Amino acid sequence: MTEQQALYKYSLRLGDNALILSARLSEWCSNAPFLEEDLAVTNMALDLIGRAQAMLKYAGEVDGNSKTEDDLAYRRGERDYYNNLIMELPNGDFAYTMVRQLFVSTFELFFYEELQKSTDATLAAIAAKTLKEVKYHHLHAKDWVIRLGDGTEESNRRVQQAVNQLWMYTGELFEMDGTDALLMKDGIAVNAEHLKMGWIQMVTQILALANIELPADGYMQSGSRMGIHTEHLGHILSEMQYLQRAYPDATW
């Protein structure tokens, strides 16, 4: 693997994470528990589309095959997608969506703080912009997890269930492979493993405020670094890519 290939894959992975989570969040549009929240979730989805655009555009530039961000989003099969599994899981109830958002945005808070310092100027610039957005996502998710966890018996039960179900998808966030190792040598990539302690601490603290128990350590799901996904990703892509695939000669 050359550094160029690694950088391509790395940007693709970051772009895919944003793209697929935005796809899930945007499903809440006109489905949220009340109007203000409909707008808030849509806002996060919009931030994530913007981030996906920037990352995928950069991936296309790095690759040099004159692929646009849309080519990469709309003409790639699921085995070539590298988003973490947690992003593609169906939304579940509102508690599930907010717990996922908490897990992901807490990770991203640490991750983009570091990526800002990347020696790659483009990644660093995208990271700086992303960090501002992620701070808001994190605050929003944290407020909801606490509110729901410390709300009614039912909402507490739903949050606890979501935490239990999502826990095994959190390990993957910190996984590293040859791509990361190669890019870290030149200070381009973030050492994700190093973020784990901070993440656990912050999540533990928030869940405690929400009267939620931390699940016991258990098996962590994995696969996305190799393009092995859950059954759900294919369905996201078949909807998302429908027009581009059905009318390959059209521009929109």
Added chain:
Amino acid sequence: MEQAQDTLLREFEEKIECGFAIEPKDRMPAGYRKHLVRQMSQHAHSEVIGMQPEGNWVTRAPSLRAKQILLAKIQDEGGHGLYLYSAAETLGVSRDELIEQLHTGKAKYSNIFNYPALSWADIGAIGWLVDGAAIVNQVSLQRTSYGPYSRAMVRICKEESFHQRQGYEIMAKMMAGTADQKAMAQDAMNRWWWPSLMMFGPHDSDSPHTGDAFKWKIKRHSNDELRQKFIDKTVQQAEVIGLTIPDKDLKWNEEKKCYDHGEINWEEFSRVIGGDGPCNKQRMEHHISVHNEGAWVREAAEAYSAKQQYSKNV
């Protein structure tokens, strides 16, 4: 007593006559308040129910930019719903009550959203024609007599004109595209044109609410005036990108300097208003079920803030 009422009404109408805005704390006739609550809540509900047909294409938007524009547009509409609910609340009716009225069928929403969004071109047609028709109406309402309503309209109109342009851009792009895209665009035009004209309501001769609404300057232009305005600005836009207006009787009237149009199918209009449009049941069931599914979230939020309040007081 009756005399006092008469004086009150006369004062109110003089105020309106002189072009003053009515504000929430001002005294107003019960009929004025009632008319406004009905109109503003219908308007608010329309913004919110309108999120559904467009929401139907969010996951299938054909490019990242298209998805961004669509999501942001739907978000704007939700925001319009919020302003309008707040404006209606200044008349002493809560959002919960208004939603309740929507669910029981007592309050209405714009008929146009009882039609389905079947292809991507429909997203173009909705932005261009539906928002385009809404703007004509809303521009006129910027000068409506009730202050909070008129201010909400000023804010809303700015965003609506973006929506209209973005919708037109989708149509223009498709008309410059492949044969499939052109066919899709024309098909959307054929299906959305007449319902868009119906958005302005019955002909002036048949409109039941016209009298008081005009006298009180809630309404500033008649249904037919507004409809004509919409037709005149839209026909040209269609021609520029090669779309055909599905009305064989449409033609320029040199004498009146506007377009004459064919007969509107008022039978369809009343059928759809009466509940038998293609999507009436779907739209309402969706709104009700989302509202009900969200109940536990709203209850939890209330319980949480009550606890916070309690511990603050202790």
